[in-house]
Amino acid sequence: RKEVExxxxxxxxxxxxxxxxxxxxxxxxxxxxxxxxxxxRKEPKLLMSVYSSGNEDGRFxxxxxxxxxxxxxxxxxxxxxxxATYLCVVRKAAGNKLTFGGGTRVLVKP
Amino acid sequence: xxxxxxxxxxxxxxxxxxxxxxxxQHLGHNAMYWYKQSAKKPLELMFVYSLEERVENNxxxxxxxxxxxxxxxxxLHLHTLQPEDSALYLCASSQDYGQGTDxxxxxxxxxxxxx
Numbered sequence: 001r002k003e004v005e006x007x008x009x010x011x012x013x014x015x016x017x018x019x020x021x022x023x024x025x026x027x028x029x030x031x032x033x034x035x036x037x038x039x040x041r042k043e044p045k046l047l048m049s050v051y052s053s054g055n056e057d058g059r060f061x062x063x064x065x066x067x068x069x070x071x072x073x074x075x076x077x078x079x080x081x082x083x084a085t086y087l088c089v090v091r092k093a094a095g096n097k098l099t100f101g102g103g104t105r106v107l108v109k110p
Numbered sequence: 111x112x113x114x115x116x117x118x119x120x121x122x123x124x125x126x127x128x129x130x131x132x133x134x135q136h137l138g139h140n141a142m143y144w145y146k147q148s149a150k151k152p153l154e155l156m157f158v159y160s161l162e163e164r165v166e167n168n169x170x171x172x173x174x175x176x177x178x179x180x181x182x183x184x185x186l187h188l189h190t191l192q193p194e195d196s197a198l199y200l201c202a203s204s205q206d207y208g209q210g211t212d213x214x215x216x217x218x219x220x221x222x223x224x225x
Contacts, residue, residue: 004152043200043216044153087153097166098214100153 001026004090004101013078013108020074021104023088032091033064033071037084038103044087047073078108113137114217116201122223123191131186131220133201141207142184143214144176147198159184160207191224198222 006023013019025033033050048055050062050071061074075082088101113136123129135142144156158166159178173195175187184201200219204212 002152041221043218045216046213097155097158099155102150102152 002101003027003099004088006088006101006104008102009105009107011104011106013075013082013106015078015080015108015110017078018074018076019078019106020072021086021106022070022072023101023104024068024070025088025090025099026069027090027092028066028069029092030069030090033062034089034091034098035060035062035071035073036087036089036100038087039084044100047086075106078106080108080110082106083108114201114203114215116199116217116220118220119218120221120223122225123188124225125191125193127191128187128189130188131199131201131222133184133186133217135182135184135201135203135215135217137203137205137215139203139205139215140181141204141212142178142181143202143204144184144186145200145202145216147200147219149197153200157186158207165207188222191222193224196222196224 004025035047036044037047038044048057050064054063059076063072085103085105087103090099115134117132141160145153147153156170157176162178177185198219201217202214204214
């Protein structure tokens with residue numbers, strides 16, 4: 001089983017719609033969780049950290065479910081510029097080693 | 111931009127060549143990383159340097175040789191590569207390594223093709 005698993009998509013989303021997708025992780029010792037965004041042929045960039053209580057940043061909402069070992073990302077009022085691959089990233093307590101999922105591709109269409 | 115630069119941005123090399131990838135961070139960070147991103151595969155951590163000392167080496171073949179002369183610069187020396195080594199090589203940096211709380215900032219990557 002992969003340490004971090006994501007549905008590769010693509011999720012085809014009409015502009016203005018809401019899209020949500022999950023990421024599961026296998027190591028219960030994982031401590032920190034993040035969503036990164038990667039545009040085509042570009043480097044990954046941190047979108048948001050994911051906190052236990054859930055957190056929101058504008059149109060983006062991230063949730064963590066430790067019992068079921070998954071995190072989720074919800075994008076409201078999708079914009080064309082939201083089209084990208086969203087990478088789920090997990091870190092264990094020691095050091096700063098990140099484990100990346102394979103990414104979920106989102107395509108927002110007019 | 112993120113303050114992490116990489117050169118060259120694109121590299122094509124034969125299997126017998128020797129080349130080096132360069133990464134420079136302008137953020138005053140103490141930790142630097144090399145990642146490999148192959149087509150349709152997740153990013154894989156290759157090496158980690160903290161305060162110019164290697165702290166992680168994730169079973170990377172010896173044909174990849176990292177060098178960290180100071181906290182701002184990181185190199186990846188390549189020799190006798192295989193076609194399956196073709197990938198995007200990403201450098202990242204973070205304020206520290208041991209804290210476990212630091213955001214990693216990525217450079218734009220070097221797209222390597224091995225013929």
